[in-house]
Amino acid sequence: MSDGQKARVQAQFGPSAQDYVASAGHAGGDDLERLVAWGRTRGGQRVLDVATGGGHTALAFAGFAPAVVATDLTLPMLEAARGFIWGRGADTVRFLASDVEALPFRGASFGVVTCRIAAHHFPAILTALKEIARVLKPGGCLLLQDILGHDDRELAAFILDVEKRRDPSHVRALPQREWAAFLKAAGMTVIDESILSKVRPWEEWTGRMRMKVEAKADLERFVLDAPARCREAFGFRVEQGRIKSFTDRMILLRADRD
Numbered sequence: 001m002s003d004g005q006k007a008r009v010q011a012q013f014g015p016s017a018q019d020y021v022a023s024a025g026h027a028g029g030d031d032l033e034r035l036v037a038w039g040r041t042r043g044g045q046r047v048l049d050v051a052t053g054g055g056h057t058a059l060a061f062a063g064f065a066p067a068v069v070a071t072d073l074t075l076p077m078l079e080a081a082r083g084f085i086w087g088r089g090a091d092t093v094r095f096l097a098s099d100v101e102a103l104p105f106r107g108a109s110f111g112v113v114t115c116r117i118a119a120h121h122f123p124a125i126l127t128a129l130k131e132i133a134r135v136l137k138p139g140g141c142l143l144l145q146d147i148l149g150h151d152d153r154e155l156a157a158f159i160l161d162v163e164k165r166r167d168p169s170h171v172r173a174l175p176q177r178e179w180a181a182f183l184k185a186a187g188m189t190v191i192d193e194s195i196l197s198k199v200r201p202w203e204e205w206t207g208r209m210r211m212k213v214e215a216k217a218d219l220e221r222f223v224l225d226a227p228a229r230c231r232e233a234f235g236f237r238v239e240q241g242r243i244k245s246f247t248d249r250m251i252l253l254r255a256d257r258d
């Protein structure tokens with residue numbers, strides 16, 4: 001990964017680490033429940049949670065997996081996750097700072113890899129997926145959740161602009177067909193998938209990234225001035241000229257290593 005992207009990720013997430021631990025949208029939801037339900041079918045496997053953020057996925061898997069290792073590129077995030085998870089009594093979870101593109105593990109070390117709400121920050125998705133496939137045992141499984149990208153060019157460009165204005169470390173959300181192709185190229189086969197909607201309360205969503213007042217006002221103006229079909233596609237709720245929330249879709253994928 002380029003030093004520029006690494007610095008962008010660390011600059012975005014380092015100061016917000018505790019906000020991610022406290023975020024209700026990360027702490028739970030239908031998406032996390034689905035990943036856990038898929039994970040439970042794999043029973044007693046060692047789990048790697050990449051880009052653990054505030055640690056909610058690692059904590060959920062520590063409830064039934066014999067061993068969980070959590071990794072993240074951003075050290076303050078990893079420290080916040082460790083404080084949170086160990087504070088909940090899950091002191092068998094281990095933490096390691098690392099880029100998903102260069103995981104510090106031997107090949108075939110894990111039965112399950114989880115990656116939730118993070119892949120849109122990975123600049124070289126195929127490199128990341130190949131690295132995940134390398135550390136998975138044959139027949140092991142990747143449980144992934146991410147923002148779903150759009151096939152419609154105008155909608156994709158609009159939401160990419162919104163995301164990047166809020167978080168300059170956002171790279172791109174992949175549409176469904178690209179996920180299947182990248183996973184196949186990395187040596188994994190999709191065996192289950194589903195799509196869920198998630199409502200984003202505007203104040204909380206922009207606040208978590210500590211946007212400056214002016215940048216936030218510019219973003220709001222950008223959305224309000226955009227073509228109506230863009231706002232409608234993402235369910236932007238506007239009251240008295242102010243944005244209250246919008247809705248995006250999440251893709252959940254279960255892919256087995258070939």
Ligand SMILES: C[S@@+](CC[C@H](N)C(=O)[O-])C[C@H]1O[C@@H](n2cnc3c(N)ncnc32)[C@H](O)[C@@H]1O
Pocket residue numbers: 001009010013020026027050051052053054055056057058071072073074077098099100101115116117118121122
């Ligand atoms: C939204 S948080 C993840 C949320 C978390 N997985 C959960 O379930 O609550 C995104 C995380 O991705 C991490 N990240 C971004 N790029 C990364 C990379 N190349 N390698 C590892 N972690 C990365 C960031 O540091 C940040 O902590």
